[in-house]
Amino acid sequence: MSAPAIIRSHKGVDQNRELALEFLRYMATMRAVEDRIERKLYRQGKILGGVYVGRGQEAIPVGVGLTAEADDVFCPSHRDMALFLIRGIHPRQIFAQYMGRVGGLTRGKDGNMHMGDMNRRIISIISAMAASVPVAAGAALALKYKGTRNIAYCFFGDGATSRGDWHEGLNLAAVLKLPVVYVCNNNQYAYSTPLAKQMACANVVDRAPGYGIPAEMVDGNDVFAVHKAARRAAEHARGGKGPYLIECKTFRMTGHSAHDAAEYVPAGLREEWAAKDPIARLEKKMVEKDWVAQDEIDHMHDEIRQELEAAVEWAEKSPYPDASELLDNVYESA
Amino acid sequence: MSAPAIIRSHKGVDQNRELALEFLRYMATMRAVEDRIERKLYRQGKILGGVYVGRGQEAIPVGVGLTAEADDVFCPSHRDMALFLIRGIHPRQIFAQYMGRVGGLTRGKDGNMHMGDMNRRIISIISAMAASVPVAAGAALALKYKGTRNIAYCFFGDGATSRGDWHEGLNLAAVLKLPVVYVCNNNQYAYSTPLAKQMACANVVDRAPGYGIPAEMVDGNDVFAVHKAARRAAEHARGGKGPYLIECKTFRMTGHSAHDAAEYVPAGLREEWAAKDPIARLEKKMVEKDWVAQDEIDHMHDEIRQELEAAVEWAEKSPYPDASELLDNVYESA
Amino acid sequence: MQMTYLEAIRKGIQEEMERDPDVFLLGEDIGIYGGAFKVTAGMLEQFGEKRVIDTPISESAIVGAAIGASLMGLRPVAEMQFADFITCGFDQIVNFAAKCRYRWGAAVPMVIRAPSGGGIHGGPFHSQNPEAWFVHTPGLKVVAPSSASDAKGLIKSAIRDNDPVLYFEHKALYRRVKEDVPEGDFTVPIGKAAVVREGRDLSIITYGAMVHVAREAAETLEKEGVSIEIVDLRTLAHLDEDTVLASVRKTSKVLLLHEDTLTGGIGGELAGRISEKVFEYLDGPIVRVTAPDTPVPYSPPLEEAFLPNAAKVAERARWLARY
Amino acid sequence: MQMTYLEAIRKGIQEEMERDPDVFLLGEDIGIYGGAFKVTAGMLEQFGEKRVIDTPISESAIVGAAIGASLMGLRPVAEMQFADFITCGFDQIVNFAAKCRYRWGAAVPMVIRAPSGGGIHGGPFHSQNPEAWFVHTPGLKVVAPSSASDAKGLIKSAIRDNDPVLYFEHKALYRRVKEDVPEGDFTVPIGKAAVVREGRDLSIITYGAMVHVAREAAETLEKEGVSIEIVDLRTLAHLDEDTVLASVRKTSKVLLLHEDTLTGGIGGELAGRISEKVFEYLDGPIVRVTAPDTPVPYSPPLEEAFLPNAAKVAERARWLARY
Ligand SMILES: Cc1ncc(C[n+]2csc(CCOP(=O)(O)OP(=O)(O)O)c2C)c(N)n1
Ligand SMILES: Cc1ncc(C[n+]2csc(CCOP(=O)(O)OP(=O)(O)O)c2C)c(N)n1
Ligand SMILES: [Mg+2]
Numbered sequence A, B: 001m002s003a004p005a006i007i008r009s010h011k012g013v014d015q016n017r018e019l020a021l022e023f024l025r026y027m028a029t030m031r032a033v034e035d036r037i038e039r040k041l042y043r044q045g046k047i048l049g050g051v052y053v054g055r056g057q058e059a060i061p062v063g064v065g066l067t068a069e070a071d072d073v074f075c076p077s078h079r080d081m082a083l084f085l086i087r088g089i090h091p092r093q094i095f096a097q098y099m100g101r102v103g104g105l106t107r108g109k110d111g112n113m114h115m116g117d118m119n120r121r122i123i124s125i126i127s128a129m130a131a132s133v134p135v136a137a138g139a140a141l142a143l144k145y146k147g148t149r150n151i152a153y154c155f156f157g158d159g160a161t162s163r164g165d166w167h168e169g170l171n172l173a174a175v176l177k178l179p180v181v182y183v184c185n186n187n188q189y190a191y192s193t194p195l196a197k198q199m200a201c202a203n204v205v206d207r208a209p210g211y212g213i214p215a216e217m218v219d220g221n222d223v224f225a226v227h228k229a230a231r232r233a234a235e236h237a238r239g240g241k242g243p244y245l246i247e248c249k250t251f252r253m254t255g256h257s258a259h260d261a262a263e264y265v266p267a268g269l270r271e272e273w274a275a276k277d278p279i280a281r282l283e284k285k286m287v288e289k290d291w292v293a294q295d296e297i298d299h300m301h302d303e304i305r306q307e308l309e310a311a312v313e314w315a316e317k318s319p320y321p322d323a324s325e326l327l328d329n330v331y332e333s334a
Numbered sequence C, D: 001m002q003m004t005y006l007e008a009i010r011k012g013i014q015e016e017m018e019r020d021p022d023v024f025l026l027g028e029d030i031g032i033y034g035g036a037f038k039v040t041a042g043m044l045e046q047f048g049e050k051r052v053i054d055t056p057i058s059e060s061a062i063v064g065a066a067i068g069a070s071l072m073g074l075r076p077v078a079e080m081q082f083a084d085f086i087t088c089g090f091d092q093i094v095n096f097a098a099k100c101r102y103r104w105g106a107a108v109p110m111v112i113r114a115p116s117g118g119g120i121h122g123g124p125f126h127s128q129n130p131e132a133w134f135v136h137t138p139g140l141k142v143v144a145p146s147s148a149s150d151a152k153g154l155i156k157s158a159i160r161d162n163d164p165v166l167y168f169e170h171k172a173l174y175r176r177v178k179e180d181v182p183e184g185d186f187t188v189p190i191g192k193a194a195v196v197r198e199g200r201d202l203s204i205i206t207y208g209a210m211v212h213v214a215r216e217a218a219e220t221l222e223k224e225g226v227s228i229e230i231v232d233l234r235t236l237a238h239l240d241e242d243t244v245l246a247s248v249r250k251t252s253k254v255l256l257l258h259e260d261t262l263t264g265g266i267g268g269e270l271a272g273r274i275s276e277k278v279f280e281y282l283d284g285p286i287v288r289v290t291a292p293d294t295p296v297p298y299s300p301p302l303e304e305a306f307l308p309n310a311a312k313v314a315e316r317a318r319w320l321a322r323y
């Protein structure tokens, strides 16, 4: 499934059954892949180190990602797994990546969501929060420089907005009128730090006027709302009007990483958000609209599960890199 | 002359002759000291390296500086010479500093306005623009920590607001509700870079909502307006309400530094601002209000000139540091 | 009293905070959460929000605020969640903190704690050893404890020091090292190395986690009749050259060991001092065993190949001893 | 054709921009103003705003944007107004640019130009030599020309290189060095040092402005009958070890010279390689002549005492030659 299909679609987003199905498949696949990673492979000790998932935030990478054209650039945050799926990265490569096998996108040089592929125009995140913000501006500069109508999408969390790079990157993109869609997944926590200890303004969008760029806030758990906002943003950027900021209100339905029980989250808050689960909401709407029957949905989930079974098997068969690869690729030629 | 006198004054700022006289003396002294540095000592080759002056911006450090209490902290920018005068640094020490003599505040270890003195609660700037912004927050944190009602004043230019440190510092100060008055001297240029190439918003104050802090914009060439805004800001900060941002619109009436002819400034613009010279405006108002006669003003300028003659003489007699001092003070004990 | 390396750091900080009301902590997630590694667990409860300050994700502002507070006489202890992120506050550290005293005589008595090092499957951004950058910056002091006792003694000295001190705590030692730690007001002086193992034939100069690797290698070679002396630098910037040179004079052979990458690492600096100052005492090449010049890879076989270990050290030491 | 070091840099950039439309410039005040040192003077007029981009004061974003553009296949040449400010973009350089290829195979063909060095009364923040930090960062290439020819040849190679290259241009050489520079498509390979003076008795390994200091000292000693060989490293990270070692094998005595401060400087790294790999050839201690471990002071007598000069080099070389 490739994005242009959507762009070509003329039906209104809310009436678009095919689009809804595509939303659901990607969101469900992201959820299933990450559950597998966090709740199975990690706990089985097959994945070592840090594991960060986007459970409850799937509507954001999916809703935004499906507005992109094939040659647009993605700079995912650490909770945007769906962006990789949308660009055709197979779950087996993702599992291999997390298990440090050669079948992963980094051949074991790096782990978890620290992956990218310029052939698919996905720029790998580095750990330093918001470091991708100026990098996305540079990628957008290149797209503009080459005279294309393509744009860059840059994703980050609420906490990342406190970094100097976030400020410098947005400001540079705004001053140079670069085609970047900046997407904040405001899940209201940065590790254990709640929004109120991260910023003294109410919303991330309150910062947009300081860069002279348009911004809007959407329900990040409503994939249709996210998608519509992203379309407006993309249109703005493609139109040569410069960057656009979208703030998606959501909630981190896990600990910060797999080892974190997140006891610092006030009782009830997560439950409250569980009721707003973006996948459940999408399914409910689709059934109500008679776009699919519940059993078709169940069938889709089964399909995905089976696909992932095979993917995990494939990944586990993928070998670890040979120690001799340690010195490779520090420079173009050693 | 010390600040508290002013704080105690009950007369309205605009009716306060003593205050006006104090404004004038500091502004005129700053102008005279910097003229001497840029137009004489530098051209005579007695000052080497970079020389930055605040000609045309004197109303800002003076108007703001005279709202400070003795134990408040100053973090000057590179165009705020008057802050040093207000804190009792003698012009001869300033000349010695610029000439790299032991009589300067850094004994020749550093040059020009790269000077400070914690006994007078002046924190020396470093070259990296906006580096003082988080440092001022830390100084304010200490003042609050110690339970005092003192505050920190942090000065910077329009260009400095593009730095990551500016963003991180303001955000930290806002989140922790620290008593800092942030003062932007918006002289519309950063070296050769005009405001429009520095930020895509119209004013620096447009950034304040992104930090959830109050801000106001004033005519930076009207010392009364600056002073009144600074009083409001100081009251806010002293009241435990957190940081406050003042943007002073002004113009850089020189090149970026003594070697820069600033040909990039559109014809007429500087002349336009010359007509708004803060010192001339103050003098005119004082004469109109009959607070002083023109000859008294002329007399004051003569006094200052004479004082500076002696100061330069003293500074030139101050020896260069001995090479043996090279290794001193890298650590507390070598 | 028995405690882990991590507990020793915590205890040291706690004692200093109890002793001096001007000592306070700031960093990301150090309060309610107690820090990513729980080093500051319980601090918020004991000292309150005034002295245990959670900050936004702003390393440069964390360092900058620590500088401002220390200029005003407080003694901030700033935590970098991982040493890898210290690069985000780099300018404040090397240009502001490091140069205040030299430029205008202002003291900056602050500590930056940085959990560093590999061996925990952290990959390129959660495993680095950034100490050499700061050792190359005049005005900074840099320490890196290898034992629980030193961890406690050095954090206390760092907090009391009137210069900016970078305190690199090795993540792989946090819970692995457990030992008796002196009670109460015991400090380890900054600027003093320790001969942690006496030997005759060869000196290994190292620090941090590699001290344990050196010990393991030394025991192996002991059985082969090679007697190895181990010098634990403990302080890296402002280092104890005398102890290093004395050991080389004694054994005439030296192996420099660090987990940090080779080129530009501290081993080179030591080689420079040794080859200049005790050249005549050297009976063999100065050997360096370090990580190779690559980022820290994630996959277990790669990280294992990346990190120096006892076998690699023993092999080079054996070669040098025979030389 | 006769040109200054500064003109040679400009010519090299200009030729590459004429040759390759993907090469562009970004930095502060590089457009209308032509850069703080006028290196890019005339570029805006010749290539337009699309390829000569003035930026806000945002070193981290300048580097970050250069990374993003280079990942997309462009060849950005970013200017730091002074090398001292490179610390503000440090994380982007050492963690993003340096590690992309290793981590996920993505090329980052970018150049960062950094005017460095003292001798211009710039004081602590306009005189630094930050190269060692980057030499210690795997994935980066670092070059530092000493002559106008190398300045041109190396900037051209840097722009064509498929890895991130830091190009340190010494401010004191900008207008002081003037010489014949080969026309047209001439490049100096990255990774190759040059023996700029043949000699028998002693090798001086150096780079940048210090090459000229070494020459002066060598001429003094020539008169005293001491024959000095000078190796100009030219490339500092990814350096030409073979040429260095060959020179030491030839002369058996080596003096390491750099303007950068002593501890953790490149001299230590060279001492490490020499004392390990050609130990048997050494007939004397490895001597380092460098700036002392302090910030760069402003006042003339202090800066003069800080900077290595021919007299200091000659004195130590004399001592070593007699050793
Ligand atoms: C510069 C930097 N400092 C600290 C960290 C450690 N860290 C990793 S994720 C994280 C929280 C990020 O919060 P947010 O940006 O809101 O993203 P979220 O995890 O909530 O999606 C922190 C502090 C980091 N990665 N980078
Ligand atoms: C981080 C950093 N980058 C570049 C410079 C070089 N520089 C010195 S002053 C200046 C312009 C500053 O403009 P602004 O903040 O508006 O202050 P103004 O000089 O106009 O008062 C620049 C670019 C610097 N000092 N610091
Ligand atoms: Mg968050």
Ligand SMILES: [Mg+2]
Residues within 6 Å of the ligand: B157, B158, B159, B185, B186, B187, B188, B189, B190, B191
């Ligand atoms: Mg300005």
